Amino acid sequence: MIKLFKKLSAVICAGAIACSMLAFNTFAETKRCLVNDNAISSSDASEIEDILNKASDKQGIEFMALYINDSSMSDSQVSAIARSYVNKFTDGAVMINNAGTRYTYVAFSGKAKSKITDKETSKIVDNYVNKKFKNSDNVGAAEAFTKGVKRYMSLLNISPLVIAIGVGCFLVFFLITYFSVRAKYKFHEKPNTGAYLEGGDLNYEVMEDVFVSEHTSRTSISSSSSGGGGGGHSGGGGGHY
């Protein structure tokens, strides 16, 4: 029953995307800044176009910004549009803003998707983009979007887990080196007493090995089959401002 529902909703979603894409198709596909329903002014749009072009060249990521103004559209529909666009690019970063519901969503593909975590995506939306939209600064929001991506794509953006592994390796290497060298300079050579044992061995008067008991224990082998890997997600993050 649930499966059926999921299928159904997928069909509905696909339909919605097809509709919206159709709507955007009135714009030339070579543009990075796509505006629908006059969501932003044309002067803002051309400024944003410039910003996105520059950022795309610099960062090697295809930036896109989509602006719509449709209060009847649900957030999930809006985010589905961003995802469908971003998946056209090998390495893409797409931001969508619905002025009608004050909802923003960003989606990544390729290297940006693998590098930027869900949490960081939310941070880009909340701390960079939405702060500008709040002040109706559309150009600033687009710029903030490229900056946020740059920040989390940078080499210094290493996940805490990886840093922990690095620190662990540091400690292991450091301690092994320090203590093994120090041990070498400490004096602990043990003389071989066995060399003085006449004939190299003792004379055994008693050498008995008596079997006492036997027992067998049984443990079940836990049968753990790996739960199917979760399907790829587009690293999305959305929020209202």
Place this chain on the structure above:
Amino acid sequence: MPVLEYKCPNCGGGLELNPVNQKMKCPFCLSEFEQAEIEKIFAEQEQAKFNTDGAEEEEKARKDAEFSGSTNIYRCQSCGAEIMADDTTAATFCLYCHNPVVLSARCSGELRPSRLVPFMTTKEQAISNYQAWCGKKWFVPKDFKAITTAEKISGVYIPFWLADCSVDGMVHAEGKKIRTWTSGNYRYTETRIYDVARKAKGMFRGIPADGSSKAEDGLMDALEPFDYSQLKEFSMNYLSGFLAEKYDVDRKDVFPRIKARVDENTEAVIRNTMHYDSVRVLEKNIVIEKTDWEYVMMPVWFMTYKYLDQNYYFAMNGETGKVTGILPLAKGKLFWVSFLVGMIGFILGIIGGGLFL
């Protein structure tokens, strides 16, 4: 009390009767013996004394007198170390603290070792071995190598006790053989338990222990082994040009070191015959029944050096050329090198972590 006449067969200390178990106990090395056993050993010793002829005794007395008449003891006023040298050789500085030593007495005859291993390496060899050994060590402070004068290396005969110990060991243990296999969805572990008993006798010959309280035990142990086939009857000729240290640790006092080595090795040898996956010792009793001692001297190229108020040692086996010692460690240098290696680990960790996560 007639029992006091009996001497401990291991260390020569006077034995006392333990009223609890009626055994003879040595208060020095804590060995215990059956009364009958002790009486037997004592009777054998008396017999041996009776058998030695007068000529042998005379010869010993003559040699002792010769030794005493031509050997001097120098004493370090600073640390109390005592060094022996023959009339042709003058000791000038203390081996351990480098302060001047003064002639204090003639040696008494009993300080004459029965045998010794003569020096078979030269001072030049000792110096070049020292420099090679020192040069290989990376973390020796730079100024240390500079201040060290390899010229201070001295050839010293170190007094050694050689102990022949007859040992009787018993080990009672529980041995386990473990087999595992899987069948269906289960893993089976079969444990077979055995009662393991071993009793063995053996003879350790010539376990050495230095008779010098000044020379660090570990350092002397590290010079082993000496090749006893080179042991020669003591003669004044061997002493000429070299120093000798006067022994100040009695066999009573070195016996615990010998015993520890015998106990440990005997148990290890016995344990080696137990072929199990795990062995738990339930009971063990390792007894040294009798120890014969010989007082000998071993050739050692020796040097002490003070660095930042700490004593460090270099020693080379004067027979085999084996080198050992304690060197100062440049802790700062080591810290930074370790830090660098740690940073390499950090980078590898980051790269590895980034690739696999």
